[in-house]
Amino acid sequence: MNKLLKKIRNRKASIGVIGLGYVGLPLAVEYALNGYKVYGIDLLEEKVKMLKSGKSYIIDVKKSNVKKVIKNKLLIPSTDFAVIKKVDIVIIAVPTPLRKSKDPDTSYITNVVNSMKRYLHKDMLIVLESTTYPGTTRELIADKIADIGFTLSKDIFIAFSPERVDPGNKEYNTKNTPKVVGGLAKKDTEIACAIYSEVIENIVKVNTLEEAEMVKLLENTFRAVNIGLVNELAIMCHRMDIDIWNVINAAATKPFGFMPFFPGPGIGGHCIPLDPMYLAWRAKMYDYYNRFIELSSDVNSNMPRFIVGKVGELLNKHKKSVNSSKILLMGIAYKRDIDDLRESPSLEIYKLLKEEGAVVDYTDTYVPYFINSKKRKVVRKKVTKSMIKTYDIIILLTNHSDFNYQLFADNAKMIFDTRNGFKAFKYSNIIKL
Numbered sequence: 234m235n236k237l238l239k240k241i242r243n244r245k246a247s248i249g250v251i252g253l254g255y256v257g258l259p260l261a262v263e264y265a266l267n268g269y270k271v272y273g274i275d276l277l278e279e280k281v282k283m284l285k286s287g288k289s290y291i292i293d294v295k296k297s298n299v300k301k302v303i304k305n306k307l308l309i310p311s312t313d314f315a316v317i318k319k320v321d322i323v324i325i326a327v328p329t330p331l332r333k334s335k336d337p338d339t340s341y342i343t344n345v346v347n348s349m350k351r352y353l354h355k356d357m358l359i360v361l362e363s364t365t366y367p368g369t370t371r372e373l374i375a376d377k378i379a380d381i382g383f384t385l386s387k388d389i390f391i392a393f394s395p396e397r398v399d400p401g402n403k404e405y406n407t408k409n410t411p412k413v414v415g416g417l418a419k420k421d422t423e424i425a426c427a428i429y430s431e432v433i434e435n436i437v438k439v440n441t442l443e444e445a446e447m448v449k450l451l452e453n454t455f456r457a458v459n460i461g462l463v464n465e466l467a468i469m470c471h472r473m474d475i476d477i478w479n480v481i482n483a484a485a486t487k488p489f490g491f492m493p494f495f496p497g498p499g500i501g502g503h504c505i506p507l508d509p510m511y512l513a514w515r516a517k518m519y520d521y522y523n524r525f526i527e528l529s530s531d532v533n534s535n536m537p538r539f540i541v542g543k544v545g546e547l548l549n550k551h552k553k554s555v556n557s558s559k560i561l562l563m564g565i566a567y568k569r570d571i572d573d574l575r576e577s578p579s580l581e582i583y584k585l586l587k588e589e590g591a592v593v594d595y596t597d598t599y600v601p602y603f604i605n606s607k608k609r610k611v612v613r614k615k616v617t618k619s620m621i622k623t624y625d626i627i628i629l630l631t632n633h634s635d636f637n638y639q640l641f642a643d644n645a646k647m648i649f650d651t652r653n654g655f656k657a658f659k660y661s662n663i664i665k666l
């Protein structure tokens with residue numbers, strides 16, 4: 234049996250997780266809880282410090298678990314890549330954002346490869362988990378490692394395994410979400426599957442690195458396109474005076490061939506708005522111009538403007554303008570029950586309303602403050618009965634489950650509900666998207 238495989242089977246393999254964010258930290262803690270020695274590397278000193286003192290900064294990672302693995306010395310957080318000398322397996326989970334030009338920014342992956350290069354040794358497995366275009370793992374990792382003289386699939390094994398974590402999801406976590414794995418060659422896949430099957434219940438093997446990279450892009454493009462479709466239908470239904478939410482819920486009773494997606498103020502997070510653009514960019518290299526991705530991106534990224542336009546119409550009915558109106562945004566995080574602000578459409582709506590001269594406040598149980606486009610700190614408003622009454626309109630943008638919907642419904646002059654969060658209330662002051 235291969236030396237590395239033997240170490241994995243005997244639970245003697247040590248793991249390095251690079252990038253301790255929403256993806257990397259849950260995985261690092263899961264392995265540590267299962268008895269593996271995990272070296273966690275992040276460039277941010279404050280994250281490493283927090284972990285060392287037993288604190289968690291990721292909503293899905295329990296503080297008690299961090300405390301436990303730090304105390305047992307099974308999770309060793311560090312900013313120093315020299316620890317790579319001691320590890321058998323490296324899992325990379327660094328950001329893959331877009332540049333201003335909307336091209337993929339793979340510099341984080343390249344930086345990781347450059348930082349760990351001199352510490353690499355034989356009998357290692359390197360897995361990339363960051364979402365990216367097909368060809369990245371081969372070109373930016375495997376080829377670079379071959380350039381320094383290692384024999385691939387013999388000295389060092391390479392794989393790609395997309396991360397599917399859904400922050401805030403109470404049902405699916407690292408352990409029970411099936412994991413797709415594709416290696417450079419058969420042996421690489423086998424070793425990568427072996428390490429993942431130690432902590433994940435269901436492993437799905439694919440044939441190549443590129444298949445595994447493409448799986449993630451299909452999943453997220455599927456979501457982006459379907460959200461785009463339902464957002465367009467919501468705009469149409471609004472014009473036709475049909476309740477889109479009732480339509481979707483009734484359609485969802487079909488037991489086959491239909492999957493409900495819901496409209497909203499736009500898409501956010503580090504995945505859905507970005508990942509399809511990685512695919513569209515790569516396809517252009519093959520002279521293929523993707524139409525579905527461009528179209529859904531267009532519809533979804535125009536939703537904040539549609540919402541602001543609707544707010545203008547609603548105020549107008551009460552002889553008011555957006556300019557000078559007092560507006561409260563309910564929810565600034567990009568989705569329900571999490572604190573993630575990345576690409577949140579609420580931020581865009583905040584900016585557009587401010588540009589039109591509105592007085593805009595926000596409240597969000599998960600986000601105590603945010604930094605606006607002018608680099609100023611905006612602090613959330615504390616919700617009280619009397620403060621609710623002072624707003625000309627309240628816009629529900631994130632349907633957090635711990636909002637006091639009754640209090641808002643009973644006291645608001647007008648509510649524009651973009652998430653069907655007020656579905657239980659048949660009040661005339663509540664207008665649905």
Ligand SMILES: NC(=O)c1ccc[n+]([C@@H]2O[C@H](COP(=O)([O-])OP(=O)(O)OC[C@H]3O[C@@H](n4cnc5c(N)ncnc54)[C@H](O)[C@@H]3O)[C@@H](O)[C@H]2O)c1
Pocket residue numbers: 251252253254255256257274275276277280326327328329341344345362363364365396397398399400503504
């Ligand atoms: N957040 C999600 O829900 C999610 C889901 C599936 C896939 N992904 C993908 O996973 C990847 C990571 O996303 P995330 O949400 O965890 O990002 P994140 O920003 O939460 O975490 C990334 C971490 O990497 C660190 N980092 C950056 N450069 C580094 C370097 N050179 N060396 C060491 N650490 C470095 C950052 O400081 C940060 O802590 C992305 O490609 C993303 O598309 C994210």
